[in-house]
Amino acid sequence: MCATCGCSGDAATGHHRHEHNHPHPHGHGPGALVEIEARILAKNDAAAEHNRAWFRGRDILAVNLVSAPGAGKTTLLERTIADLGAEMPLYVIEGDQASAVDAARIERAGAPVVQVNTGTGCHLDAAMVARGMQRLRPPTGAAVLIENVGNLVCPALFDLGEQAKIVVFSVTEGEDKPIKYPHMFRAAGIVLLNKIDLLPHVDFDVARALANLRSVNRTADTIEVSARTGAGMAAWYEWLRHERAAARQAASA
Amino acid sequence: MHELALTCQIVETAAQAAAGRPVARVTLVIGRLSGVMAEAIRFCFPEVARKTLLDGAVLDIEEPDGWARCNLCGVEFATPDWLTACRCGSYDVTRLRGEELLIRSIELTEAA
Incomplete structure (x- = not known):
């Protein structure tokens, strides 16, 4: 001891x-x-705590979406905005190395968005999110969805001040992703298994993928969804409502 | 690639602690399960340190091995990776070592 x-x-x-x-x-x-x-990481951790206090002071739910490139984060956000936007004020930070392609998609979907380009950087850090918030200016009670750079390595280390990390894991990636990238899957509060509409066409064993996830993370929630067809999305919205309520409780505590 | 960003943080923190005095040696602790490659930090360091108080400093990196205690049977054991279970089969463990990401100390070129 x-x-x-x-x-x-x-x-x-x-x-x-x-x-x-x-x-x-x-x-x-x-x-x-x-x-x-x-x-x-002391400097980033301090900036992340600053963000966390900022979110809490405004009764804002902030979540950090991470995945490999192409797992469907932006499509997931588009559908979430369409289905949930009227009920919950959704604000988006889009992190990419370059371009405003994703921000344009989110804007078309109907949510206020700020694109953060990391240049040669492979991840968002807490200071970038703080600067993004100054431009995005989410109101009290909003939900801020932070789409990190598509990368399963670097974003695991950088706390942004979010309430939860969401790993989007698609069935086109292979069941062994959680054990190949244990840091990221270990940090996840919830794993969304996306593109389940493709299951009949790919050799992906859902049970094995979930067992691999469990070997590195025993507590993460898991939801199987298809952001394209909408299958399973109701459970994801329920999770967001639950987290939104938890953020509100934390803010009033 | 995050090692470059971390190396910038290391040099910034060490230079602050040096308070204007040149630095001969920097000692880091980077656990083998920290998700950071010591080799990549070594690669970045000389370039990031150029024209700072750390220019030309020796970089020492301690790399503690992973070590954990089983929450079921209480045994302590080596964890070379995240997937090593206890001999009793449990994955429910408390990590004791191997995740460190610290700047331990700097040695100044001159005595205090």
Whole structure:
């Protein structure tokens, strides 16, 4: 047991060696040693917490949609806007390396949208989302759907201040995605198995895919949907309503 | 590719701690299950450090192996990846080591 706080860790494993910002000069070695013990992601984490407080203060539900390229995130958003937009004010951040193609699609679907281009960057970070919010200006009570860059690697590390991470996993990808990209699937609060209308045409074993997901994430909700045909989408909307209510409770707490 | 963004953060944080004094060595802790490739950080570091207080500094990276405790039977065991189950078959584990992403310390070129 950790002697510092009584948690199950061990002080020697470094999980909470004193993590603070002020340096400690020590005289040993040829040059002075300055202990830092700062998390490498500290700056992004701080910006994400700032976003989280900003969302909570405005009673806004923010979710972070991640997937491999082409899993159907934008199509999912288009259908969600069409079906749910009248009931829930939906605002969208579109993250891509380049172009405003997706933002144009979302705009046509009828939701306010801001396109964030990451340039050579492979993920959205919390500061980009903060800047996006200044342009998007979602009102109190809105739901902000953040479509991350299509990439199952880098976005796993960068907290945006969202309430939940949604992994969109399509049946054209192969059942082993969760064990090939465990970081991303581990971080998911919910996994949407998309393109189920294609199941008769592809060799995709749903049970095996879900078992693989369970080996890296025991708690994520899963919903099988087709954003194209609308199958299963009602359960996804129910999940969003539930999260919306949870955000409202957190805001009033 | 996120390693370049992380290397920029490392250099920025280390330079702040150095407070104007040149840095001879930077020590990081990057767990083997952290999702970050130490090799890629090593590749990016000299270029990102150029023309900063860290220009030419040696980069040391500690890479702790994955280690976990089973929440069912209490056994502690090595986890070379995310999929390693406990000997008792359980995947319900508490991760103890291997996810670290820390800047441990810097060594200044001159004594304090």
